[in-house]
Every structure is written in C-alpha cells, then in structure tokens.
Amino acid sequence: MQQSGRPLVRLHGVGKRFGNGVVALQGLDLDIREHEFLSLLGPSGCGKSTALRLIAGLGEATSGAIDWAVEHGNRDIGFVFQEPTLMPWATVFDNVYLPLRLQGVARGAAAADVDATLAMVGLSQFRDAYPRELSGGMKMRVSIARALVTRPKLLLMDEPFAALDEITRFKLNNDLVELWRTQSWTVVFVTHSVYESVYLSSRIVVMAPRPGRIVAEHDVVTPYPRGDAFRTSEPYNAHCRDVSKSLAAAMQEEPA
Amino acid sequence: MNAAERSQRRDYALRIALPAVIAVLVLVGWDLVVRLNQIPPYTLPGPLLVAETFLADWGTLWPAWLVTLRLTFLALLVAVIGGVGLAVLFAQSKWIEFSFFPYAVILQVTPLIAIAPLILIYVDSTHVAVLICAWIVAFFPILSNTLLGLNSADHNLVNLFQLYGATRWQILRYLRIPSAMPYFLGGLRIAGGLALIGAVVAEYVAGTAGQGSGLAYRILEAGYRLRTPRVFAALAMLSLTGILIFALFSAISHLALRRWHESAMKREN
Ligand SMILES: Nc1ncnc2c1ncn2[C@@H]1O[C@H](COP(=O)(O)OP(=O)(O)OP(=O)(O)O)[C@@H](O)[C@H]1O
Numbered sequence A: 001m002q003q004s005g006r007p008l009v010r011l012h013g014v015g016k017r018f019g020n021g022v023v024a025l026q027g028l029d030l031d032i033r034e035h036e037f038l039s040l041l042g043p044s045g046c047g048k049s050t051a052l053r054l055i056a057g058l059g060e061a062t063s064g065a066i067d068w069a070v071e072h073g074n075r076d077i078g079f080v081f082q083e084p085t086l087m088p089w090a091t092v093f094d095n096v097y098l099p100l101r102l103q104g105v106a107r108g109a110a111a112a113d114v115d116a117t118l119a120m121v122g123l124s125q126f127r128d129a130y131p132r133e134l135s136g137g138m139k140m141r142v143s144i145a146r147a148l149v150t151r152p153k154l155l156l157m158d159e160p161f162a163a164l165d166e167i168t169r170f171k172l173n174n175d176l177v178e179l180w181r182t183q184s185w186t187v188v189f190v191t192h193s194v195y196e197s198v199y200l201s202s203r204i205v206v207m208a209p210r211p212g213r214i215v216a217e218h219d220v221v222t223p224y225p226r227g228d229a230f231r232t233s234e235p236y237n238a239h240c241r242d243v244s245k246s247l248a249a250a251m252q253e254e255p256a
Numbered sequence B: 001m002n003a004a005e006r007s008q009r010r011d012y013a014l015r016i017a018l019p020a021v022i023a024v025l026v027l028v029g030w031d032l033v034v035r036l037n038q039i040p041p042y043t044l045p046g047p048l049l050v051a052e053t054f055l056a057d058w059g060t061l062w063p064a065w066l067v068t069l070r071l072t073f074l075a076l077l078v079a080v081i082g083g084v085g086l087a088v089l090f091a092q093s094k095w096i097e098f099s100f101f102p103y104a105v106i107l108q109v110t111p112l113i114a115i116a117p118l119i120l121i122y123v124d125s126t127h128v129a130v131l132i133c134a135w136i137v138a139f140f141p142i143l144s145n146t147l148l149g150l151n152s153a154d155h156n157l158v159n160l161f162q163l164y165g166a167t168r169w170q171i172l173r174y175l176r177i178p179s180a181m182p183y184f185l186g187g188l189r190i191a192g193g194l195a196l197i198g199a200v201v202a203e204y205v206a207g208t209a210g211q212g213s214g215l216a217y218r219i220l221e222a223g224y225r226l227r228t229p230r231v232f233a234a235l236a237m238l239s240l241t242g243i244l245i246f247a248l249f250s251a252i253s254h255l256a257l258r259r260w261h262e263s264a265m266k267r268e269n
C-alpha cells in the first residue's frame, strides 16, 4: 500500500468563512490519493474538522472547489466523529445497520454484512447490547464499524481515539492499520498527536491556524506492517522530530 | 444482599412507609378535630363518614367517575394525536412553527375557566364541549415537549444521516422520533393530570348550567344540597384518579425507556 495511487479527491483553493466572520480555512490545496493513509495534523482550531466535514460534503465551501476523481454515491464515504455518536436507543447491531437501512437494504439482507463488520472490529458478542453497556473503546469500535459497513472508498476520521487511554488507543491504532492494509480504502485521519500521525500515516499534512491552511507535508515511507517495535525505532523518532518541528513552526508562524 | 442493596431496599420501604404514617396521622387528627369540636357533618364530615358515604353512594359516584375518566382519556388521546401531529409539522419547517406556535401558546395561557362558558355556548353537545376544554389544556405540554425533543436530535447524528443521503422521512422516523421519545413521555405525564383538571373544570362550568353527568357535576350538586360527605368522597376519587393517571404514565415511560434512557436506567454503580 506504499505507492499512493491517483488522486481520489482534489481540493482546489478551498476556503470556509463562517457566518460569524471566522475564517476557518483559506486556500487549501490538497490531493487525497487513492489508498493512502493521510493525516491532518494541527493545533486546536486550525480547521481540521471543518476541512473533514467539507470533504464529506457536510456544508459548502465558501470558496474553491472539491472534486471527486471517481464516481461516488451515498455509500462511498464513511465518517467517524470524535465522539462515538451512537443512537442510544438502538442496539449495536442496529447502529451498525443504520447506513445500510438508509440505503434501503432490508434487515435480513444486511445481516451478513453487519455481522461481518462487527466481527472485523471484534464486537460479535455484543451485537445485541445497547451503547450504554459498552466501554468507551468499544463504543468507538461500533462507530468505526458503522463507517465501514458500506465498504466506503473514503474513510474520514475526526480524532476518533482522542478520548481513549493510551493502551486502548495503541490497540485500536493497530487494528485500524491492519484493516486499512487488508481493505482497499483511502483514509483521512484528523489528529493533534504527532506520534499517532507518524505511526499510522503514509502521509502527514501539517496545518496552521488563523486562517486554517496547510504549511507542511511529510511522507512517512516506513513500510507496513509497522508493529509496536516501530514505536521505539530510530526512523520513528526521526519522523516525530521532523513533524514536531513543522508543527512548532506552524504554531509560531504569523498569519499570512 | 450487599450494603448498597440493603440501603436501596430501606429507601424503598421508607418511601412507602413515611407517607403512609403521615396519612394516618392526618386522618386521626381530622377525626379528633371533628369529634372534639362536634362539628356538624354538613360543615366538615369525619373521615369515617366520608368512607361510609363513599360506599353508600357508590351507585351514583361510579357512573359519574366513568364519565369523567372516559372524557379525560378521550381528550388525552386527541391531545396526543394533535400535539404530536403539530409537533412533527412544526419540526418540518421553521415557517410553519413561527406562524402557528404563538397561537398554541395563546391557547395555553388563556385561563380555561374563562373560555369554558363560551365553548359551552358555541358547542351544542355538552360532552363535546367538555372534551374540547380538556383537550385545550392537555395538548400544549405534548406539543411543546415533543417539538423540543424532535429538535434536540444529536447534531452529528443528523449530519451522519445526511451523509448517507437519508430522506426527510428517514431522519424523522429513525432519528428525530426516537430522540423525542423521552420528551414526549414527559409531556404525556403532565398532560394526563391536566386533562383530568380540564375535564373537571369544564364539567363544573357545564354543571352550573344544570347540564352534566361527571364527577364534577356530582360535587357541585352535592354541594348545593349540603351533602358535604359526598363532596369529600367525590373529591377523594378525583385525587386518586389523578394519582393513578400519573402513576400509569410514569410506568409506561419507564417501560419504554428503561433499555436506553438515563431517566429510566437502573445504575449498577
Ligand atoms: N459552526 C461554526 N460556526 C462558527 N465558527 C466555527 C464553526 N465551526 C468551527 N468554527 C471555527 O472555525 C475554526 C476551526 O474550527 P475546527 O473545528 O475546524 O478546528 P479543529 O482544527 O478541528 O480544532 P480541534 O482540534 O480543537 O477540534 C475555529 O476557530 C472555530 O471557532
């Protein structure tokens, strides 16, 4: 999965100004390439979530354009929010079934896909549980399963593991990379952790705030599977140093 | 049984025992006041006399109670249909909500006792007039609560539905209505009591015009004839009915929400 393919989605000079005058994004140029694991890294308030939502088609950019290079429909985007965002009145199964239900797939016809996706995130035994009966990490996995159940071309994740403890986060990081390697998705992953982005990504885009823009780009060429040994290796440390430097520069840089 | 369960059980017992003790004290005090001051029954009957009257007048009170109860539930049914229907309509469009919500508020804040006589004039059937009055007071809490619930669906979930190209109907059916459930059930609990009050007030107004067959009419009639023990017996029936209606809807709400909503969940920590 190293060699990133042709562009899947292209952002040309994308800007977003909110009604209250805040310029959340300005002049964003970015190609999201097929099969890459792209991280958007930046300090709080630099417009990462805004960019992700625009890519998902939630809200209109106030300038520029976002173009898909391939045909895409309602089931080609998976979105994972920072919070699990589950329906508390529905079981794990029904939560994961939701995207298919909205596409008009009957329950019986969807069951195999839903169960397979639940197995993928290791939650088969909990298919009839309600969200309140799950731990934070398990809820997050349900949320990921829901994003995966339509087999999307593009998976958008907004700091999905930010609220989790480190051990759970490492575990879910590994699971996610494993899934990404074996399936043919493209992932855009928002984070403010340098370490997480280096561990996961094939490419990292560093953003700066006020106005939100891209200030640096890093390719992380280390091949997958990376495994826990990578977390203590010299190349990992070198990448982390580089990316941290860009991030520090981004936070000091005066607005253009 | 561990300590926590024991204390929970004790709380539960106290919850029943303490009000019961208070009730007994009040009844005994009431009885003593009546006996010691030799108050005549047409001024203040003792609790035993009220109980006796209750049994003796059962033949009159029971049919009247049925009339009031049927009216209450009929009004409530129409209030649920009207309140939920309007809430869904309002939730579909801000235009509709802005246009009509103020009138729902006006209907709510105008004292029923002031408009009940008018309704009785304009509507031929007393029965229907009373029904309308009960409906007026019962429907607003259902409307406003349900509307609040429909509009309080998680914003991110709404986005998620949009992402998958959900139709308006799907968003309503799978997201807004389930989100509104706890609010609707809360409104229903309030509306149940109000429907009873509305029915009683309207019957009272109708009763002063000599028409009526419900409990309120019986109270009025007994009051005219100085049959105070019967007034008390009928009053006790009304209070009990109100309590039962509240308990019924609390139970329904609990059953509907116990799987997922904070208000009805049994915590194990
Ligand atoms: N709906 C909105 N209305 C007005 N301003 C908004 C809105 N959403 C975001 N903003 C502003 O846009 C800017 C970027 O917000 P955004 O949520 O994209 O940041 P972020 O990079 O995701 O931050 P974080 O890491 O804290 O999640 C912020 O200054 C924020 O105040």
Ligand SMILES: [Mg+2]
Residues within 6 Å of the ligand: A048, A049, A050, A158
């Ligand atoms: Mg964010």
